[in-house]
Amino acid sequence: MGGLGGIFNDPQLFQKLANNPKTSPLLADGEFMLKLQRLQKDPNSIGQELQDPRFLQVMSVLMGIDMSFGAPPEGASGVAPEAEEDVPMPDFRPAAQEKKKEPEPEPTPEPEDEETLAKKKAQEAADAEKKIGNDFYKKREFDQAIEHYNKAWELHKDITYLNNLGAAKFEKGDLQGAIETCQKAVEEGREIRADFKAMAK
DSSP, X not given: OHHHHGGGGOTTHHHHHHHSTTTGXXXXXXXXXXXXXXXXXXXXXXXXXXXXXXXXXXXXXXXXXXXXXXXXXXXXXXXXXXXXXXOOOTTOOHHHHHGGXXXXXXXXXXXXXXXXXXXXXXXXXXXXXXXXHHHHHHTTOHHXXXXXXXXXXXXXXXXXXXXXXXXXXXXXXXXXHHHHHHHHHHHHHHHTTOOHHHHHO
């Protein structure tokens, strides 16, 4: 837990919180600021502070992951995750197919097309699992939602599915699981060179 608490010692902590519209109001909350200062002095006390959902929001800002994107619709913006932006496929290049019109023969497009097709099918299957998970999420049946988000991630490595998984664990009350999933999303996102907009979600 000390490692997680250590993120509150970020020298740019207050600047990051002030720049984010979701956390800037917290800086005016005296009780919250006392807790934050106590946590900076003793990072190991993060376990008890995680009972306060405001700290999870702060951690999501510091880690670059928005764990509240799939919260139940109390306001107009809090709808369950329907990821419209998926990570772009790096090896899907339509321009390569257009080159077939040129006179010079290209021996490589066919295997590339097969690979692209296989990835597309995997992504479609994963998206189907994600949609099933979203349906369970909206019904607040988080165990079933988590199961389908996990299947989606196994089929296609898109960090959008991990973000959904983290949100479901958060809503279920598994705060530690939500944090670990979000950390994994950041690590995996770097490995697969995911679009930073997707990582920020």
